[in-house]
Amino acid sequence: MKGMNLSVRLGGLSLKNPVITASGTFGCGREYSEYIDLNSLGAIVTKGISLRPMEGNPPPRICETPCGMLNAIGLQNAGLDAFLRDELPFLKGLDTKVIVNILGRSIDEYVELAERLASAGVDAIELNVSCPNVKKGGMVFGKSTRLLSDLIKRVKRRVPLPLITKLSPDVGDIGRFAKVAEDSGTDIISLINTIPGMSVDIRQRRPRLANITGGLSGPAIKPIALRMVWECYNTVDIPIIGMGGIVSAEDAIEFILAGASAVAVGTGNFINPRATMDVLEGIRSFMEDEGIRDINQLIGGLRCKGG
Numbered sequence: 001m002k003g004m005n006l007s008v009r010l011g012g013l014s015l016k017n018p019v020i021t022a023s024g025t026f027g028c029g030r031e032y033s034e035y036i037d038l039n040s041l042g043a044i045v046t047k048g049i050s051l052r053p054m055e056g057n058p059p060p061r062i063c064e065t066p067c068g069m070l071n072a073i074g075l076q077n078a079g080l081d082a083f084l085r086d087e088l089p090f091l092k093g094l095d096t097k098v099i100v101n102i103l104g105r106s107i108d109e110y111v112e113l114a115e116r117l118a119s120a121g122v123d124a125i126e127l128n129v130s131c132p133n134v135k136k137g138g139m140v141f142g143k144s145t146r147l148l149s150d151l152i153k154r155v156k157r158r159v160p161l162p163l164i165t166k167l168s169p170d171v172g173d174i175g176r177f178a179k180v181a182e183d184s185g186t187d188i189i190s191l192i193n194t195i196p197g198m199s200v201d202i203r204q205r206r207p208r209l210a211n212i213t214g215g216l217s218g219p220a221i222k223p224i225a226l227r228m229v230w231e232c233y234n235t236v237d238i239p240i241i242g243m244g245g246i247v248s249a250e251d252a253i254e255f256i257l258a259g260a261s262a263v264a265v266g267t268g269n270f271i272n273p274r275a276t277m278d279v280l281e282g283i284r285s286f287m288e289d290e291g292i293r294d295i296n297q298l299i300g301g302l303r304c305k306g307g
């Protein structure tokens with residue numbers, strides 16, 4: 001179809017299309033460059049970056065379950081200095097938006113990370129306040145509305161970039177946390193992070209992960225993620241990045257209809273390294289079949305109650 005529009009605006013962040021990568025499942029992009037044209041992505045969201053290098057948790061850190069994957073990587077990364085030196089120049093050479101996912105142990109650390117990344121020219125910051133696999137930081141902020149609010153306000157005051165807050169699904173009322181994030185000044189929310197879970201080897205009588213528990217991701221969590229995106233869409237007015245179990249264009253379109261302005265592919269990248277491109281091409285074909293010229297017509301377009 002001629003003149004089809006796939007571009008979306010998430011507040012101050014414009015993407016050429018709504019398909020992006022989920023943090024921690026795409027490294028910093030380079031690893032996937034032999035499978036896909038990275039320039040075709042709406043954005044690359046990097047793995048979680050901390051101020052100082054983090055070793056992560058001891059192995060085994062990943063295990064498969066019948067319908068999803070459990071991980072307890074524990075945010076292994078080489079730290080901010082290494083990211084700025086070794087990864088950012090490559091990312092900035094691409095024709096796509098660069099979103100850096102950050103994790104701090106204190107508000108000061110988040111602020112320092114965000115300030116230094118803003119000076120280095122990244123396009124947006126995603127606050128990871130929802131990692132279930134680290135003892136300090138992250139989740140502590142995602143589970144307390146007071147801490148979450150303080151964190152967002154402090155980062156927003158100091159950093160002029162679009163700010164994405166990644167919400168934890170491990171809270172009672174996700175809509176309440178979304179509203180607190182919006183009221184505190186976040187520009188965008190993203191959800192969901194992994195859902196805490198565990199798996200047991202019955203012969204060994206041992207947990208399959210050294211960390212005992214880990215985060216469940218992949219198709220198993222899609223219905224939960226979709227429900228949460230829908231609840232947030234009905235609660236806040238800021239744009240939403242939806243994720244959780246997206247492996248196909250149909251999955252992505254479900255999230256868009258439920259209210260997501262952009263969609264992130266995570267575990268799907270491990271199953272099929274071209275998953276993001278398949279999702280993008282599938283969205284295009286769906287729009288052609290349905291005679292839809294502008295992707296924005298689909299966002300939040302769910303028909304309920306016979307509407």
Ligand SMILES: Cc1cc2nc3c(=O)[nH]c(=O)nc-3n(C[C@H](O)[C@H](O)[C@H](O)COP(=O)(O)O)c2cc1C
Nearest residue numbers: 022023024048128192193217218244245246266267
């Ligand atoms: C191996 C692995 C590492 C992850 N690392 C991060 C991370 O560093 N920061 C973050 O915010 N989310 C991280 N996540 C969560 C994903 O970005 C995503 O929110 C979650 O996996 C749900 O999407 P999916 O079902 O498509 O994978 C990670 C997920 C996996 C599977």
